Amino acid sequence: MIAVTLVAALGLSFTGTGVASAAPAAAAAPAPVTALATPITGTTENGGTFAGTFTPAKFASQNGNLVATGVLTGTLSDASGATVGTVTQNVTAPVTIAAATCQVLNLVLGPLHLDLLGLVVDLNQVHLVITAVQAAGNLLGNLLCAITHLLDGTPTAGGLAALLNAILALLGQL
Known part of the structure:
Protein backbone atom coordinates (compact mmCIF):
# COMPACT_ATOMS: atom_id res chain seq x y z
CA MET A 1 0.00 0.00 0.00
CA ILE A 2 2.92 2.34 0.74
CA ALA A 3 4.32 1.75 -2.75
CA VAL A 4 1.01 2.54 -4.43
CA THR A 5 0.68 5.72 -2.38
CA LEU A 6 4.23 6.74 -3.31
CA VAL A 7 3.59 6.29 -7.02
CA ALA A 8 0.31 8.20 -6.74
CA ALA A 9 2.12 11.00 -4.94
CA LEU A 10 4.75 11.14 -7.66
CA GLY A 11 1.97 11.38 -10.21
CA LEU A 12 3.51 8.95 -12.64
CA SER A 13 1.55 7.29 -15.35
CA PHE A 14 2.55 4.95 -18.11
CA THR A 15 1.42 5.69 -21.63
CA GLY A 16 1.49 3.70 -24.82
CA THR A 17 -0.59 2.88 -27.84
CA GLY A 18 -1.09 -0.76 -27.02
CA VAL A 19 0.55 -4.13 -26.95
CA ALA A 20 1.95 -3.87 -30.47
CA SER A 21 4.01 -0.77 -29.56
CA ALA A 22 5.80 -2.38 -26.60
CA ALA A 23 9.43 -3.00 -27.49
CA PRO A 24 11.29 -5.94 -25.93
CA ALA A 25 13.95 -4.91 -23.46
CA ALA A 26 17.54 -5.17 -24.65
CA ALA A 27 18.93 -6.46 -21.37
CA ALA A 28 17.48 -8.38 -18.46
CA ALA A 29 15.70 -6.03 -16.09
CA PRO A 30 16.04 -6.13 -12.30
CA ALA A 31 13.29 -7.86 -10.37
CA PRO A 32 10.09 -5.79 -10.57
CA VAL A 33 8.38 -4.43 -7.47
CA THR A 34 4.99 -6.15 -7.74
CA ALA A 35 3.22 -3.56 -5.57
CA LEU A 36 3.70 -1.06 -8.42
CA ALA A 37 1.81 -3.11 -11.03
CA THR A 38 -0.19 -0.82 -13.33
CA PRO A 39 -3.30 -2.15 -15.12
CA ILE A 40 -3.00 -2.22 -18.93
CA THR A 41 -5.95 -2.75 -21.26
CA GLY A 42 -6.40 -2.47 -25.01
CA THR A 43 -8.27 -3.67 -28.08
CA THR A 44 -7.14 -5.29 -31.29
CA GLU A 45 -8.19 -4.40 -34.83
CA ASN A 46 -10.51 -7.42 -35.04
CA GLY A 47 -12.39 -6.66 -31.80
CA GLY A 48 -10.23 -8.70 -29.43
CA THR A 49 -9.06 -7.40 -26.07
CA PHE A 50 -5.94 -7.40 -23.93
CA ALA A 51 -6.01 -7.13 -20.13
CA GLY A 52 -2.95 -7.32 -17.93
CA THR A 53 -0.43 -5.40 -15.83
CA PHE A 54 2.89 -3.66 -16.33
CA THR A 55 5.27 -3.83 -13.38
CA PRO A 56 8.25 -1.43 -13.64
CA ALA A 57 11.66 -2.76 -12.69
CA LYS A 58 13.98 0.00 -13.96
CA PHE A 59 13.84 3.54 -15.34
CA ALA A 60 16.18 4.96 -17.96
CA SER A 61 16.67 7.81 -20.39
CA GLN A 62 16.32 7.12 -24.13
CA ASN A 63 16.88 10.02 -26.53
CA GLY A 64 16.20 12.49 -23.72
CA ASN A 65 12.88 10.84 -22.77
CA LEU A 66 12.10 8.90 -19.61
CA VAL A 67 11.22 5.22 -20.15
CA ALA A 68 10.34 2.36 -17.80
CA THR A 69 11.52 -1.20 -18.33
CA GLY A 70 9.54 -3.94 -16.67
CA VAL A 71 7.39 -7.01 -17.06
CA LEU A 72 4.15 -7.00 -19.05
CA THR A 73 1.80 -9.85 -18.17
CA GLY A 74 -1.70 -10.35 -19.45
CA THR A 75 -4.26 -12.26 -21.44
CA LEU A 76 -5.27 -11.75 -25.06
CA SER A 77 -8.87 -12.63 -25.95
CA ASP A 78 -10.64 -12.74 -29.32
CA ALA A 79 -13.86 -10.85 -30.16
CA SER A 80 -16.00 -13.62 -28.64
CA GLY A 81 -14.11 -13.44 -25.33
CA ALA A 82 -12.25 -16.73 -25.74
CA THR A 83 -8.63 -16.66 -24.53
CA VAL A 84 -6.16 -16.64 -27.43
CA GLY A 85 -3.00 -16.60 -25.32
CA THR A 86 -1.10 -15.12 -22.43
CA VAL A 87 1.93 -12.84 -22.37
CA THR A 88 4.80 -12.47 -19.93
CA GLN A 89 7.51 -10.33 -21.51
CA ASN A 90 10.06 -7.67 -20.61
CA VAL A 91 9.10 -4.41 -22.33
CA THR A 92 10.10 -0.76 -22.37
CA ALA A 93 7.38 1.90 -22.26
CA PRO A 94 7.50 5.73 -22.25
CA VAL A 95 6.70 7.47 -18.97
CA THR A 96 4.91 10.79 -18.61
CA ILE A 97 4.24 12.87 -15.56
CA ALA A 98 0.53 13.11 -14.83
CA ALA A 99 -1.32 16.36 -14.20
CA HIS A 149 9.36 27.30 -12.26
CA LEU A 150 11.35 29.27 -14.84
CA LEU A 151 14.43 29.59 -12.66
CA ASP A 152 14.17 26.15 -11.05
CA GLY A 153 16.63 23.47 -12.13
CA THR A 154 14.66 21.16 -14.43
CA PRO A 155 15.69 17.53 -13.90
CA THR A 156 16.84 15.70 -16.99
CA ALA A 157 15.33 12.37 -17.98
CA GLY A 158 18.55 10.68 -16.82
CA GLY A 159 18.45 12.37 -13.41
CA LEU A 160 14.80 11.51 -12.96
CA ALA A 161 15.49 7.90 -14.00
CA ALA A 162 18.26 7.64 -11.38
CA LEU A 163 15.94 8.98 -8.67
CA LEU A 164 13.14 6.58 -9.65
CA ASN A 165 15.57 3.63 -9.72
CA ALA A 166 16.68 4.51 -6.18
CA ILE A 167 13.04 4.56 -5.06
CA LEU A 168 12.41 1.19 -6.76
CA ALA A 169 15.44 -0.28 -5.00
CA LEU A 170 14.16 0.91 -1.62
CA LEU A 171 10.68 -0.46 -2.30
CA GLY A 172 12.19 -3.79 -3.34
CA GLN A 173 13.74 -4.08 0.13
CA LEU A 174 10.34 -3.85 1.89
Missing part, protein backbone atom coordinates in the same frame (compact mmCIF):
# COMPACT_ATOMS: atom_id res chain seq x y z
CA ALA A 100 0.39 18.41 -11.53
CA THR A 101 -0.44 21.62 -9.76
CA CYS A 102 1.79 24.46 -8.80
CA GLN A 103 1.08 27.30 -6.44
CA VAL A 104 1.02 30.65 -8.24
CA LEU A 105 0.00 32.92 -5.37
CA ASN A 106 -0.64 32.51 -1.63
CA LEU A 107 -1.66 35.89 -0.20
CA VAL A 108 -2.78 36.43 3.40
CA LEU A 109 -4.04 39.87 4.39
CA GLY A 110 -4.65 40.51 8.06
CA PRO A 111 -7.70 42.39 9.34
CA LEU A 112 -7.92 45.89 7.91
CA HIS A 113 -9.58 49.03 9.37
CA LEU A 114 -9.74 52.17 7.22
CA ASP A 115 -11.26 55.50 8.21
CA LEU A 116 -11.22 57.81 5.19
CA LEU A 117 -12.84 61.14 6.13
CA GLY A 118 -15.81 59.48 7.75
CA LEU A 119 -16.03 56.47 5.46
CA VAL A 120 -15.14 53.43 7.57
CA VAL A 121 -14.09 50.18 5.91
CA ASP A 122 -13.53 47.08 8.04
CA LEU A 123 -12.20 43.97 6.36
CA ASN A 124 -11.57 40.68 8.15
CA GLN A 125 -8.66 38.38 7.27
CA VAL A 126 -8.44 37.41 3.58
CA HIS A 127 -6.62 34.30 2.37
CA LEU A 128 -6.26 34.12 -1.42
CA VAL A 129 -4.76 30.96 -2.96
CA ILE A 130 -4.31 30.60 -6.72
CA THR A 131 -3.06 27.29 -8.14
CA ALA A 132 -2.44 26.29 -11.72
CA VAL A 133 -3.11 22.76 -13.01
CA GLN A 134 -0.76 21.31 -15.62
CA ALA A 135 -2.38 18.93 -18.10
CA ALA A 136 -3.08 18.56 -21.79
CA GLY A 137 -5.41 21.34 -22.90
CA ASN A 138 -4.84 23.51 -19.81
CA LEU A 139 -3.00 26.26 -21.66
CA LEU A 140 -3.10 28.89 -18.92
CA GLY A 141 -2.24 26.38 -16.18
CA ASN A 142 0.70 25.03 -18.20
CA LEU A 143 1.96 28.55 -18.93
CA LEU A 144 1.69 29.76 -15.33
CA CYS A 145 3.43 26.65 -13.96
CA ALA A 146 6.20 27.07 -16.53
CA ILE A 147 6.65 30.70 -15.49
CA THR A 148 6.65 29.95 -11.75
